[in-house]
Amino acid sequence: MSDLEYKFVSARKVTVIRAPFSGGQGKGGVEDGPDKMEEFGLLRDIAELGWTATVDDPLAKFDLATLKADPSDVYGNCKRPKMVSDCCRLIFDAATAAHENKTLPVTVGGDHSIGMATILAFANAHPDGGILWIDAHADINTPSTTPSGNLHGCPVAFAMGLEEDSWPPHFDWIKQVKHKVRPDRIAYIGLRDVDPGEKKLLKELGIAAYSMYHVDKYGINKVVEMALQRVNPSGNKPVHVSYDVDAIDPLYVAATGTPVRGGLSLREGLFLVEEIAATGNLAGLDIVEVNPALASTETHIVDTVNAGLSIARCALGETIL
Numbered sequence: 001m002s003d004l005e006y007k008f009v010s011a012r013k014v015t016v017i018r019a020p021f022s023g024g025q026g027k028g029g030v031e032d033g034p035d036k037m038e039e040f041g042l043l044r045d046i047a048e049l050g051w052t053a054t055v056d057d058p059l060a061k062f063d064l065a066t067l068k069a070d071p072s073d074v075y076g077n078c079k080r081p082k083m084v085s086d087c088c089r090l091i092f093d094a095a096t097a098a099h100e101n102k103t104l105p106v107t108v109g110g111d112h113s114i115g116m117a118t119i120l121a122f123a124n125a126h127p128d129g130g131i132l133w134i135d136a137h138a139d140i141n142t143p144s145t146t147p148s149g150n151l152h153g154c155p156v157a158f159a160m161g162l163e164e165d166s167w168p169p170h171f172d173w174i175k176q177v178k179h180k181v182r183p184d185r186i187a188y189i190g191l192r193d194v195d196p197g198e199k200k201l202l203k204e205l206g207i208a209a210y211s212m213y214h215v216d217k218y219g220i221n222k223v224v225e226m227a228l229q230r231v232n233p234s235g236n237k238p239v240h241v242s243y244d245v246d247a248i249d250p251l252y253v254a255a256t257g258t259p260v261r262g263g264l265s266l267r268e269g270l271f272l273v274e275e276i277a278a279t280g281n282l283a284g285l286d287i288v289e290v291n292p293a294l295a296s297t298e299t300h301i302v303d304t305v306n307a308g309l310s311i312a313r314c315a316l317g318e319t320i321l
């Protein structure tokens with residue numbers, strides 16, 4: 001049982017949104033993230049911290065393997081726009097319902113393309129809220145800047161409505177969502193692999209971006225403080241955390257699709273979530289890019305999945321004393 005307070009959640013209710021989705025990138029295995037997290041005790045951990053969990057499985061009706069294998073699902077250089085859009089739309093609805101019911105949505109991926117759905121639902125439900133994107137990557141490529149065509153590198157651009165003219169038509173539904181993610185209400189922590197087109201966008205839009213350089217220079221405590229100050233200057237608005245486990249160094253989190261050396265230590269990666277939880281403002285969480293198939297040893301799987309579980313526990317108020 002945790003005694004932290006959550007100002008924007010009623011009655012310590014969590015909605016676990018399962019997102020076993022891998023269409024935002026080419027590798028297999030990331031679709032097993034939710035199963036592995038549950039096998040290692042996600043729901044037990046949530047209950048032990050005094051939360052009541054409801055599990056939502058918005059993609060259950062899809063045959064995801066068949067959708068992923070459809071060679072006709074391309075638009076320009078974008079891979080699988082129909083699959084990503086159809087799935088994200090359902091995840092958006094699930095997250096929106098969780099916000100309306102004042103439960104805390106914890107979305108478990110799957111690849112990070114689903115972040116377009118969760119942060120858009122958060123921004124639309126809480127237009128004055130702030131978002132922290134914890135990642136080695138900025139994931140703000142647009143269909144015109146993406147070097148890979150993988151949509152897990154683009155969710156922030158879609159949720160912000162950037163360069164809509166370049167979008168595959170499948171994403172038209174996003175244009176109808178009233179409140180998009182605002183550039184002054186999102187901050188990054190952990191960056192170390194940012195594409196040239198992304199750097200340009202971050203600069204032009206004045207987005208708060210704390211790279212590993214800043215973590216080394218100021219320390220993680222100061223970086224979290226600065227990031228929260230940017231996205232939640234009053235300190236009393238809701239905050240969503242979209243956590244790509246590749247923000248943490250591959251020494252601790254090896255089983256992920258796009259690992260980059262020189263990342264957060266495991267403790268830095270957990271501290272930042274503990275610190276956000278302590279504000280009482282947490283109102284949404286994603287844990288993505290756990291890919292058990294990319295482990296070369298059993299230890300890699302155990303380490304990576306347990307890092308994901310630790311992120312969830314820290315977010316839900318686990319404290320040591």
Ligand SMILES: NC(=[NH2+])NCCC[C@H](N)C(=O)O
Pocket residue numbers: 111112113137138139141146147148149150152153154193194195244246257258289
């Ligand atoms: N969610 C992730 N792991 N994203 C990796 C993105 C890599 C690269 N920037 C791309 O757009 O293709």
Ligand SMILES: [Mn+2]
Pocket residue numbers: 135136137244246247258
């Ligand atoms: Mn990443």
Ligand SMILES: [Mn+2]
Pocket residue numbers: 112135137139152244
């Ligand atoms: Mn990411």
